[in-house]
Amino acid sequence: MLILIAGITGMCGQPCARAALAKGHQVRGIGRNPDKLDADVGSKLESFVTTPDMTDRAALDKAVKGVDAIICALSYLPEVVVDVQLALLRVAERAGVKIFHGASWNYDWTKLQLGDHENYDAYLAFHRTAQLTSSIKPIYGFTGSIIEYIFYWTDRAKPLDKDTHTVPYIGTGDEKYIYITVDDLAAYTVAAIEAPGAAQGGNYYVESFRCTIREFAQMYGQARGGLEMQLRCDASTEMAEEMLAEARRTTDPRNWQKYIGLAYVTLMNNKKIDFDAVDSKRWAGQVKQTSLREWFEQHPDV
Ligand SMILES: NC(=O)c1ccc[n+]([C@@H]2O[C@H](COP(=O)([O-])OP(=O)(O)OC[C@H]3O[C@@H](n4cnc5c(N)ncnc54)[C@H](OP(=O)(O)O)[C@@H]3O)[C@@H](O)[C@H]2O)c1
Structure with a gap:
């Protein structure tokens, strides 16, 4: 697949790019600053669309052209989750892209109402707007806290x-509490967009450990x-x-x-945003969960 990662320069974007490349996919990036990419990712991209404005229609059109799937790894800021992500969704619709991994990797905000959690309000707003207006059915990943x-x-x-x-x-x-490592998150994200039925959208629930x-x-x-x-x-x-x-x-x-x-x-x-990590079991053959002990050993600076 040719996968576009919006927010590829970020905490989750780069590991997602590495995971997709490791599975043999082509990866394209879009962002404001390609210099933020590590060399091992930057040198392997199919291309990178640089734009100072992530809602710029011409730049987004160029970025989505010919892609099979999009991963939205943009910042959690509400103005990005809503404004930028909606702009990306609209160009994806026009380009006929079917697989869209929406901004997520959170605790389970699907159980909440607007006003329960200021940051998750933006995810709910995007989710509902996409549901009411878009031919694309996004995928959302629920992962707990990124360690x-x-x-x-x-x-x-x-x-x-x-x-x-x-x-x-x-x-x-x-x-x-539920935790995920960014590398496990990236592997699950690629598993989700590769899965049969990815174009039908839906939610997946995973963890590294709890x-x-x-x-x-x-x-x-x-x-x-x-x-x-x-x-x-x-x-x-x-x-x-x-x-x-x-x-x-x-x-x-x-x-x-x-x-x-x-x-x-x-x-x-209060267990209001808790979930069972049912898809960690489903993808056990594809993704090996990192344990807390392993993570502490891999990060001696912590
Ligand atoms: N569960 C958790 O503990 C947890 C924690 C953090 C994040 N997350 C989720 O993970 C996802 C990705 O977060 P992240 O922390 O990886 O993101 P990030 O590193 O903060 O940002 C990703 C990229 O978004 C772009 N960006 C930032 N501000 C922007 C703006 N105002 N306009 C346009 N682009 C902007 C930047 O790219 P350029 O500068 O290259 O343009 C940045 O590299 C989010 O959806 C978030 O909810 C979850």
Whole structure:
């Protein structure tokens, strides 16, 4: 297949490109800055369409010409998930592209209503608009938290402090959380667009591993040669719900990133966005799940 990856320069885009190339596909990229590509990806692309404006119709038309599938690996920002992704969907419709992996790789937002989670609102809005208006039936992937994101890519607090050997948490410490590595995510994404029926769209549910914060701390300690990690409860789930309600009352919604962590933890702890990773079982022959122990061992800097 010839696969277009929008957002190919990003955290998920590059691993998706590597996974697609490893399966023998041709990969085309579109983005604002090809210099952000690692050489091993950049040198193997079929082509790269550079555009300063990701909604530019001529650039998008050029990017989708002749492609068999599109992976939208663009940023999570609502203006990108809605505006840019809709522009991409419209050119894909006109070009007759049938397989469209929509922006996703989240906890299961299909169970939510608008207003439950500021960031997931954008995914729901795109999903519903596509459903109501498009001949394309997108695929959406549900993966839980991307472990590289929480350790390397976000400014939000890290899940553990390796200097003080502390693991902070909200809730009881016994809630199970779902995680995926970017490489597993990329392999599942390629499996999803290769699957028979990919053009019919739908959701898939996968994970690398799931664990409680206690198990997370314990595994980190074991992977670091028997380090004793201290758990620190920062708030109950109920307290976090109150803090979230107060933040929503007092914060301009455009500053949603300041309090979105509270929306995540309360929805996760209340199992509102949980899922069974049924497709990890379905694709067990194609994708080997990375364990938490393996991931810690592969990332000694964490
Ligand atoms: N489950 C999780 O823990 C988790 C965490 C993070 C992300 N995600 C999901 O993964 C997907 C990809 O996220 P990511 O973190 O890989 O993305 P990212 O690295 O933040 O961004 C991907 C690319 O999007 C382009 N981009 C950024 N801002 C843009 C803008 N304003 N207009 C146009 N293009 C823009 C950039 O490409 P250029 O600069 O080259 O144009 C960037 O390299 C998102 O849908 C997100 O929801 C999930």
